[in-house]
Amino acid sequence: MSEERINTVARPIIYLATFLLIGIPLIYPVGLPIKVSQSTIDFYNQIESMPEGSVVIMNFNVETFGWDELESQLVSITKHLISRPVKVIYVSDMALGPAFIEKTLKMASPQIEKHNKEYGQDYVIAGYLAGESAVAAIASDFHKLISVDYYGHSIEGTFLDDVKDGSDIDLVISVDCFGGTSPYIRHFYLSFGTPILTGTLGGGVPSAINNVQVGQIKSYLGGIPGGAEFEYLSGFPGVGITSSDAMTIVHLMGIALIILGNIVLLSRKIGGRV
Amino acid sequence: MMSFIKSKGFSVALVFLTSSFMILTYFIDVPGATQISSDLMVWASLIMAFSMPLGIVNMISRYGNKVYTKKRNYGFSIMLLVLLAMTLASGIILGDTSSIYTFFMESFVWPLGATMYSILAFYMMSANFVAMRMRNWKAILLVLAGIFVLLTTMPAGSSIPGLTVIGDWLKNIHSVSVTRGVVIGTAISTIALGVRTMLGFETSALGISRGRESKE
Amino acid sequence: MRKMTTIIIEGRLTGFILLFSFMIIVALIVYRTRSTGKLPWLRRIAAIDAIEDAVGRAVEMGKPVICGFGRARSFDSATLAGLSTLSYVAEFTATMGADLIVPLGGGDMGTAGPVTVPIAEELVRTAYTSKGKEEDFKKVEMPYLSDESFCVSTSVVAMLQKLRPGAHVFIGQYYAETMFLAEVSRAVGAISIAGSSGVSGNVACLAVACDYIVIGEEVPAIGAYLSGDPTQRGSIFAQDIIKIITLILIFFGYIAFSFGNDFFSKLISL
Numbered sequence: 001m002s003e004e005r006i007n008t009v010a011r012p013i014i015y016l017a018t019f020l021l022i023g024i025p026l027i028y029p030v031g032l033p034i035k036v037s038q039s040t041i042d043f044y045n046q047i048e049s050m051p052e053g054s055v056v057i058m059n060f061n062v063e064t065f066g067w068d069e070l071e072s073q074l075v076s077i078t079k080h081l082i083s084r085p086v087k088v089i090y091v092s093d094m095a096l097g098p099a100f101i102e103k104t105l106k107m108a109s110p111q112i113e114k115h116n117k118e119y120g121q122d123y124v125i126a127g128y129l130a131g132e133s134a135v136a137a138i139a140s141d142f143h144k145l146i147s148v149d150y151y152g153h154s155i156e157g158t159f160l161d162d163v164k165d166g167s168d169i170d171l172v173i174s175v176d177c178f179g180g181t182s183p184y185i186r187h188f189y190l191s192f193g194t195p196i197l198t199g200t201l202g203g204g205v206p207s208a209i210n211n212v213q214v215g216q217i218k219s220y221l222g223g224i225p226g227g228a229e230f231e232y233l234s235g236f237p238g239v240g241i242t243s244s245d246a247m248t249i250v251h252l253m254g255i256a257l258i259i260l261g262n263i264v265l266l267s268r269k270i271g272g273r274v
Numbered sequence: 275m276m277s278f279i280k281s282k283g284f285s286v287a288l289v290f291l292t293s294s295f296m297i298l299t300y301f302i303d304v305p306g307a308t309q310i311s312s313d314l315m316v317w318a319s320l321i322m323a324f325s326m327p328l329g330i331v332n333m334i335s336r337y338g339n340k341v342y343t344k345k346r347n348y349g350f351s352i353m354l355l356v357l358l359a360m361t362l363a364s365g366i367i368l369g370d371t372s373s374i375y376t377f378f379m380e381s382f383v384w385p386l387g388a389t390m391y392s393i394l395a396f397y398m399m400s401a402n403f404v405a406m407r408m409r410n411w412k413a414i415l416l417v418l419a420g421i422f423v424l425l426t427t428m429p430a431g432s433s434i435p436g437l438t439v440i441g442d443w444l445k446n447i448h449s450v451s452v453t454r455g456v457v458i459g460t461a462i463s464t465i466a467l468g469v470r471t472m473l474g475f476e477t478s479a480l481g482i483s484r485g486r487e488s489k490e
Numbered sequence: 491m492r493k494m495t496t497i498i499i500e501g502r503l504t505g506f507i508l509l510f511s512f513m514i515i516v517a518l519i520v521y522r523t524r525s526t527g528k529l530p531w532l533r534r535i536a537a538i539d540a541i542e543d544a545v546g547r548a549v550e551m552g553k554p555v556i557c558g559f560g561r562a563r564s565f566d567s568a569t570l571a572g573l574s575t576l577s578y579v580a581e582f583t584a585t586m587g588a589d590l591i592v593p594l595g596g597g598d599m600g601t602a603g604p605v606t607v608p609i610a611e612e613l614v615r616t617a618y619t620s621k622g623k624e625e626d627f628k629k630v631e632m633p634y635l636s637d638e639s640f641c642v643s644t645s646v647v648a649m650l651q652k653l654r655p656g657a658h659v660f661i662g663q664y665y666a667e668t669m670f671l672a673e674v675s676r677a678v679g680a681i682s683i684a685g686s687s688g689v690s691g692n693v694a695c696l697a698v699a700c701d702y703i704v705i706g707e708e709v710p711a712i713g714a715y716l717s718g719d720p721t722q723r724g725s726i727f728a729q730d731i732i733k734i735i736t737l738i739l740i741f742f743g744y745i746a747f748s749f750g751n752d753f754f755s756k757l758i759s760l
Contacts, residue, residue, distance in 0.1 A: 011400050011677070018399045035432035064387025065640055065666075095326060099379050102371065133318035140312040145319065151371060202427060203666075203692070206453040209446060225429040244429035250395070251428035255421050257402040262417070265407045301506040303499050329597065329637045332607070336634045390640045394666060397673040398695075405676065405698040416697065459707050460687070462732050463567050465509070466725045469516040475524065475721040476570075 014257065021253050025245040032245050039212070040229040042219035043197055044080075046171070052085040054170035055163060057188075060092040060101050061180025066201060067100060072227025072240025073175050073199040078104050080234040081173075082111040087159045088123040089169075093135065093180050098127050098150050111236075120158040125150040132183040139166035139187040166192040175199035175221075181208075185216045199226065286474035293472045333358065357382075503760040516728040523724030530727035532715045537683050537702040541575075541659060544681040545582040548656025554589035555579065556655045556680075558646060558671075560662020561596040561639040562606040568687040569606060570722070571704075571713030572662025573613055575685075578716040579659050580617035584626060588656075590614070591649065595635040595642040607634065643667035647674045654678045661685035661704055661712065668692040672699035685709045 050056065058081065062070050081088050090101045102125070105112070117123060127150035129135055137145040142163050149155055162168060166188050174181040174196065181198040188194040195218045200208050202223030211217040221230055224247055228240035278284055292314060299311040337351040345351075364375040408414045425431050426441030470476035498506050523530065548555045557579045559572030576592065583590040592614060594607050611632060618627035635645040647670050650658065658675040664686040675682035676699050684696045685704030696703045704712050707729075714722035743754035 010403060014400050014403055015396045018396050022395065032430040033433045034429050035438075037432065064384050065391030067384065068388050068391070096379070096383070099370070099376070102376075103380075128323075130319045130323035133315045133322060137312060137315035137319055140308065140315060144312055145316050152369075206445070206449045207457070209450050210453045210457065213446070213450060223427075225427065228429055248428045248430040250399075251424045251431075254399060254402045255424050257399060258406045258417060258421060261403040261406060262408050265409070297509075301498050301502050325597075332634075333637060387638075387640065390644050391666065393644070394669050397669050400677075401669065401673045401695070401699050405673070416694075420694070420698075456706055458736060459729075459733065462512070462729050462736070463707070463710055465512050465732075466516045466729050467565075467567055469513045470520060470721055470725055473517060473520075475520055 021249050022246045025249055029242055030245045032248050034228055036229045036233055039219050044233050046218045050086050054086045056086050056088045056171045057169055058088055058090050059174040060097040061176030061178055062100050063094050066177030069201055070175055073221050074104050075107050075238055076231040076234050076236045079108045079111045079236040082117055090125045091129050093129045101125050124158050135183040136187045169194050171195050173197045177201050189216055290472045504758050512732050519728040520724040523720045529723045535708055535712050537704045540683050540702040544657035545588050549586045549588045551656045553656035554591050555583055555657045556591045558593050558660040560664055567710035568663040571709045574713040574717040575661045577613040577617050580614045584618045584621040584623040590630045592632045593635055593646050594632055596639040643670050650674045650678050655680045657681045659683045669695045672696055
C-alpha cells in the first residue's frame with residue numbers, strides 16, 4: 001500500500017473506525033469483565049484504615065486534558081473519602097485545578113448530603129498552590145501560606161485550626177497528570193513519614209510502581225482501568241466502568257491494526273515491492 | 275545601585291545564598307532557620323504565581339502587536355484578545371466561582387482541552403497501522419512488546435489466563451528497573467544543573483543569554 | 491523522624507554526604523573544563539549528522555524546515571538541549587538558504603516559558619548573523635502560538651499539514667504531544683528528528699514514528715555537543731563520573747544484599 005493510499009484511504013477509515021469503536025460502547029456498554037488489581041485493593045485498604053478524625057490532603061494535579069482520564073479516579077476517591085469519617089483538605093497545584101475540585105464535589109453532593117458533611121468542619125477547599133515551593137511551605141507552616149480558603153473566607157474556625165504543619169496530616173492522596181506527587185513525597189513523606197497514595201495517567205504507572213517498591217508511596221491507581229477498579233471496589237460506579245469497555249475494544253483494534261499493517265508489509269515483500 | 279542589582283554577579287550571589295540555605299536547612303536543624311526557610315518558600319510560591327500574569331502580558335503584547343500592524347489573519351488575534359479579556363474580567367470582577375466564569379470554563383476551555391488530548395487516540399491508531407512494522411529484529415521486539423503492553427493495560431486483559439502473571443513480571447521487574455535508571459539519571463542531571471546555576475556557570479535561567487553574557 | 495541529637499537530622503546523613511560529594515565533583519570538573527578550555531570527549535550522536543542531511547533535503551525539495559524546542563515548562567537540560575539544537579539548525583538553514591519556521595510558545599504557566607521565547611529569538615538571530623545572513627533572518631518565521639503546550643502542538647500539526655516541510659526537528663521537553671508531532675511529520679513526508687528526556691517523554695512514540703531519535707541522557711548530551719559550551723560538556727562528563735560511582739554502589743549493595751548482608755541498607759538510612 002503506497003503512502004498516498006495510506007493517507008487518502010486507510011487513515012480516514014482508521015479514524016472513523018476509532019470514533020465508532022470508542023463511541024458506541026460508551027453509549028451502549030457491553031459489560032466486559034474487570035478484575036480488581038492488588039494495587040487498587042491496597043489503595044482502598046489504606047483509606048479504609050484511616051482512623052476517625054484523620055486529616056487527608058487530596059491534591060488535584062489535573063488540567064483540562066487530564067480530566068477525562070482521571071475523572072473516574074477523582075470522583076470515586078472523593079465519594080469514598082466523603083463516606084469515611086475523615087477530614088479532607090482539597091488543594092491543587094494546577095491553575096485550573098480548583099475548578100475541577102468544585103466540579104467533583106458537585107458530582108459528589110448526594111454523598112455529602114447523605115453523610116451530613118459540613119464545609120469547614122469536614123472538608124475545605126484550600127485552593128491553588130503555586131508549585132513545589134507552596135507544597136514545601138504548607139508542610140513547614142500551613143497557616144503562613146494559607147489563611148483563606150478558595151472562596152476567600154478565613155479558615156479560622158474550621159478544622160484547619162488544628163493543622164500546623166505536615167506532621168498534622170495523616171494521609172496525602174495526589175491524583176496527577178503532571179508529576180504532582182513528587183513534591184508531596186519530598187516534603188511530606190521524607191520529612192514526616194506521611195503515607196502517600198497516588199493516582200496517575202496510564203503512562204505514569206511505571207514511575208508509580210517504582211515509588212511503591214521503594215516505599216515512598218503506599219499504592220497507586222493507573223489511568224482509566226485504575227479508576228474503574230476503584231469505582232467497583234468502593235461501590236460508586238461511574239464513568240470509569242463505562243469507559244473500560246471502550247478502552248478494551250479500542251486496544252483490541254490497535255492490536256488488529258498492528259497485525260494488519262504487518263500483513264500489508266509481508267505482502268509487499270512477497271510481491272517484491274519492498 | 276541599580277546597576278549593581280541588575281548585574282550578573284548580584285543575581286548569581288542571590289541564587290547561591292538562597293539555594294545553599296535551603297539545601298542546608300533540609301539536612302541541618304538550626305533553630306530559627308526553619309522559620310526563614312518557610313518564609314522563603316512562601317515568597318517562592320508567590321513569585322511562581324506571578325508567572326501567570328507574565329504570560330498574559332506576553333500574550334497581550336504579542337497579539338496586540340499583530341492587530342496593530344494588521345498582520346495576516348489578525349482577525350483571530352482580535353478574537354483571542356476579546357475572549358481573554360472576557361474570561362479575565364469575569365474571573366477577576368465576578369470571581370472564579372461565578373456562573374459566567376464557570377460557563378466559560380465548562381463550555382469552552384474544558385471541552386477544547388479534552389478534544390485536543392483526545393485527538394491522540396486517532397493518531398495512535400494510525401501509527402499502529404503505519405509505523406509498527408516488523409522490518410528488522412529490533413522492530414519485531416518493539417512490535418511484540420507493544421502488543422503485549424496493549425493486552426495487559428486493557429481493563430479486560432486480566433481475564434486472559436496467564437497474562438496478568440507475565441504482565442506483572444514485566445511491569446514490576448523490567449519496566450520499573452528501566453524507569454529507575456532514568457530517574458537516577460534525571461536526578462543526577464538535576465543536581466548538575468543546580469550546581470551550574472548556583473555557581474553562575476549557567477545563566478539561562480536568569481534570563482541572561484550567551485550573547486549578552488559575553489558582553490558583560 | 492526529626493531528632494535534635496546530632497547536627498545532621500537523623501536519616502539524612504548519607505544523603506548529605508552523597509549530595510555534597512556529587513556537587514563538589516560537578517563544580518570541580520566544570521570549573522576545570524572552563525579554565526583549561528579542554529573539552530571532554532563526547533560521542534557524536536547519529537541525529538546530529540541527520541540534521542544536516544535533513545536541512546539539505548528540505549532545500550532540494552524547496553520546502554521549509556520546522557524546528558521546535560519543547561514545552562519549556564522549566565529550565566532543565568532538555569530545554570537547554572532544545573535551544574542548542576535550534577541554534578545548530580538555524581546555522582544550517584542560514585548557510586543553505588532554507589526557510590526556517592520556529593514555533594514559539596508553551597510554558598504551561600511554568601517559570602521558563604516567557605523567558606525562553608526571547609532567548610530562542612536571540613539564538614536564531616545570532617546564528618544567522620554569525621553566517622553573515624542578517625538579511626535572511628527577517629524571513630525566519632517565529633510565530634508565537636500559545637501559552638498552552640497542547641495548543642502549540644496542534645498549531646504545529648496544522649503547520650505541518652499545510653506547509654508539508656522537508657524536515658521537522660523537535661528536541662526538548664515534550665510529553666504527550668510527541669504522538670501528534672511524530673505521526674503527522676511522518677504522514678506529510680518530513681524527515682523527523684526528535685528527542686525527549688525522561689520516562690514520560692513518550693519515547694516509544696518517537697521510536698516508532700520518527701526517523702531519528704534522541705532519548706534519555708542523549709538529550710542533554712546533544713545540547714552539550716552542539717553548543718560546544720565547556721560548562722555543559724564538563725557537566726555531562728561529571729554526571730557520567732557520578733553515574734559510575736552510583737553503579738558501583740548499586741553493584742556492591744546488590745552483592746551484599748544477595749548474601750544477606752544489610753550493611754548498605756543501614757548505610758543508606760543513616
